[in-house]
Amino acid sequence: MKTLGYYNGKYGELDEMSIPMNDRVCWFGDGVYDAGPARNGKIFAIDEHIDRFFNSAGLLDIVMPVTKPELKQLLQEMVDKMDDTELFVYYQVTRGTGIRNHAYTEGAGNLWIMIIPQVIGDCKEPIKLITQPDTRFLHCNIKTLNLIPSCVASEKAKKAGCQETVFYRPGNRVTECAHSNVSILKDGKFITAPTDNLILPGIARAHLIQACKKLEIPVSETPYTLEELFDADEIIVSSSSKLCLRACEIDGKPVGGKDAERMEKLRAAVIEEFESATAAQ
Structure with missing residues (x-):
């Protein structure tokens, strides 16, 4: 079928x-x-x-x-x-x-x-992002069907010629994207928002953390801000259908591109894990 x-x-x-x-x-x-x-x-x-x-x-x-x-x-x-x-x-x-x-x-x-x-792909092509205040409710850890704010944000990204929207809360705390998690690399460290009620505990996010541990990349599950997002060495967007994407632009400004070797190791690791786990017998 x-x-x-x-x-x-x-x-x-x-x-x-x-x-x-x-x-x-x-x-x-x-x-x-x-x-x-x-x-x-x-x-x-x-x-x-x-x-x-x-x-x-x-x-x-x-x-x-x-x-x-x-x-x-x-x-x-x-x-x-x-x-x-x-x-x-x-x-x-x-x-x-x-x-x-x-x-x-x-x-x-x-x-x-x-x-x-649907094809997963190799996630080599970088993507563009926009930012938007996070107006969703306070149960983002529950994967509910109430996705209107995410749909609106996704449409805004599409009209801006971008692929995703990064949400942020008061105080400029970055939470996640409209339908993905977002993490950063800074000074050799993988930084990702904690799994509280403001983000979905992404499966791809968890596999990225596992890959970091295998590659001996330090991991910090702590809140970070929009300012830190723009200043990151690399920005990583992850979801179950796009395991590890690199962002090259946010709100029309170039970002990332400062830790390409570590970024590529992470991307290759999660793609290799997926391909190995789903290889034909």
Whole structure:
């Protein structure tokens, strides 16, 4: 199959799928999601993604309709049905189905899955960024479906000819991007925002930290500011679909390019890990 969707036990091509109007996602965006790449029939970092998915659901008191092993098996079965070998595997759970009411719907949630072709790429091409105040709520550690501020920010970046938006809070503290984590290299050190309630604990971010430890690059999980971002030796944007991107411009100003060797070692390390973990047998 070219695309594949799933909703509470029903399968089909994405444009053939439908959902009840009373699914709470329609009224409130009431749900959480997770996603990651697959290659050669292997879903990358699947256990880490599923753990984060269940954690997000638990933080919102959403009752999961499947266990972790059941979800893992279901995702693998769906990947095995696909024609393409490089895929994006997306899954979400909404709180349930019922007449619109702000109070929670009781019972297990609704499970959605979407699988489409997508290539990870080598992440060698640098990207351009813009900055914008972070107007999102204070539960950014939960991977919810409420993504309007991120959508607006992504559209602004697109119109500016850029690929991502960096968010910052009062005091100019950098948090993350519209749909990525952002970290910096400065004086040989990898600096990334702490995993508090202001950022999503990114899986790619965690793998970058692991790569730093293997490469003996010091890691500091501490807040940093916009001023420090602009002054960084290198700026790294990471997500499950773009594992390690280098930024070359922010708000029209050139940035980074001062620690190319260390930057390349990091990029090569995470790409090599991904390719090795998803190599054809």
